[in-house]
Amino acid sequence: MKDTLKIALLGTRGIPNNHGGFEQFAEYFSVYMADKGHMVYVYNSHDHPYQKKSFNGVNIIHCYDPEYKIGTSGQFIYDLNCILDARKRNFDIILQLGYTSSSIWHWLMPKKSIIVTNMDGLEWKRTKYKPAVRKFLKYAEKLGANYSDYLIADSSGIQEHLLETYDKKSEYIAYGATNHTNPNPDTLVQYNLEQFKYSLVLARLEPENNIETIIEGYVKSKSINPLIIFGGLNEYGLKLKEKYKNDFRIKFVGPNYNQEELNNLRHYSRYYFHGHSVGGTNPSLLEAMASNALIIANNNIFNQSILREEAIYFDSDQQITNIIDEDSYFSLKAKFTEKNIEKIEKEFNWNIINGKYEMFLINVIKNKFQNNS
Structure with missing residues (x-):
């Protein structure tokens, strides 16, 4: 087995974070993995404020993202562009954060890469979406659960849902935080x-x-x-x-x-x-x-x-x-x-959470090598 992983993070608008929770995780985890000596790549929207090709040891790949022009539907094209790029790079693992706008392209995912998906929350339950959108989101969740090689759930509730609904086991790894020690x-x-x-x-x-x-x-x-x-x-x-x-x-x-x-x-x-x-x-x-x-x-x-x-x-x-x-x-x-x-x-310290992700991904590679030997 190789000492280092070649891993890509797909499904966010990019790092450093200027958007939300998955972007914050992507920033913390990718830098952590780079510090551990792994080859780490994060996909960024082409118009992300950070335009350099690396960030604290992490490789940045900018892909065209038309969301600024056409709204939410642009996320589907952005994810497609990221997946097409990933097909050229021979990643050991693609860690996909969410499934909403990428699952429809699952058949284009690189066949030699192991696909690990953090399944996010129950997006199809959000009442802000119209019935047709909620129906699609439930379909997207089903695709994500079924085509991924491994699943990660960031809460025990999501873990139970994946097992009961799709008969799919998942690894429970929560989100992280840092104690706020100097209030002002x-x-x-x-x-x-x-x-x-x-x-x-x-x-x-x-x-x-x-x-x-x-x-x-x-x-x-x-x-x-x-x-x-x-x-x-x-x-x-x-x-x-x-x-x-x-x-x-x-x-x-x-x-x-x-x-x-x-x-x-x-x-x-x-x-x-x-x-x-x-x-x-x-x-x-x-x-x-x-x-x-x-x-x-x-x-x-x-x-x-x-x-x-x-x-x-x-x-x-x-x-x-x-x-x-x-x-x-x-x-x-x-x-x-x-x-x-x-x-x-x-339980939720970022170093602990990042360490759990690293160990899980290393074990994923070990399983692949054992199964192929």
């Missing part, structure tokens, strides 16, 4: 906030993230503290902003991509609401845990598998109203956050 209250000044006298939502403004449930529960409460909502104001967000414009406590402040500022805001919040109900290990949840936030989470298997006993759970807006009015859970902040920080250090 200066960030609060620009939002006119006081320490532990505001609550926080940080999410894409989509129905499946229970944004309206959280707001409605807060509006019915007696709290005088503001609820700060970070997220791009899409059509759904604008409707909510209009609906609740007369409540001075509900503040839509738009997006913020400065992780240091967000960590500080999480740290000093009284309650941090995590309404995500679809998907695997959500990056923003781990980041909230790593920032010492006291978390009120939607009651579902994805959140429970990560937070376990160290959170308060809700199923309805009335439960949120009761939590805010009683305000008794704030006394549990030290106890809950201490254990959540311990989880980050022992």
Whole structure:
């Protein structure tokens, strides 16, 4: 067996991260693998802000991405371009992050490369999509599960779904985070906030993230503290902003991509609401845990598998109203956050997560060599 792997990461807009969770993972993991001596390649959109051919030891391959011209459908062409390029390069492993816009091209995947797919969340459950799109996403998930040589699930809930739905085993490897050890209250000044006298939502403004449930529960409460909502104001967000414009406590402040500022805001919040109900290990949840936030989470298997006993759970807006009015859970902040920080250090630390990925991929190659010998 070879000492080093030649591996490609496909399915993101590229590194360094300027978009989202998969891009952040791609950045951390690719640099980690390059530092370990592996030959690592990451596919970037042609118009990614970073235009150099290498990044901290990682090879960057830019491929044409027409999304800027034609919208979401451009992702399918971008993935096709990446796959066609990968056919020329003799990779040992292609680590595919997600399947939505690449699975239809599965028959073009390089035959000699081992295809490992991180199956992402249950995209077809997202209510923001029209029925026809959701039907396609479920079909794409089926393709991804069946054509990949190996599957990775970033939550136990996704792992169970893949086994029950497709009779496919998968390797559970969660997402990662880094503990936020030096909070700085200066960030609060620009939002006119006081320490532990505001609550926080940080999410894409989509129905499946229970944004309206959280707001409605807060509006019915007696709290005088503001609820700060970070997220791009899409059509759904604008409707909510209009609906609740007369409540001075509900503040839509738009997006913020400065992780240091967000960590500080999480740290000093009284309650941090995590309404995500679809998907695997959500990056923003781990980041909230790593920032010492006291978390009120939607009651579902994805959140429970990560937070376990160290959170308060809700199923309805009335439960949120009761939590805010009683305000008794704030006394549990030290106890809950201490254990959540311990989880980050022992289970979800980036070095641990990257190490699990590396070991899994090395074992994949070992299996191939054993089967061929």
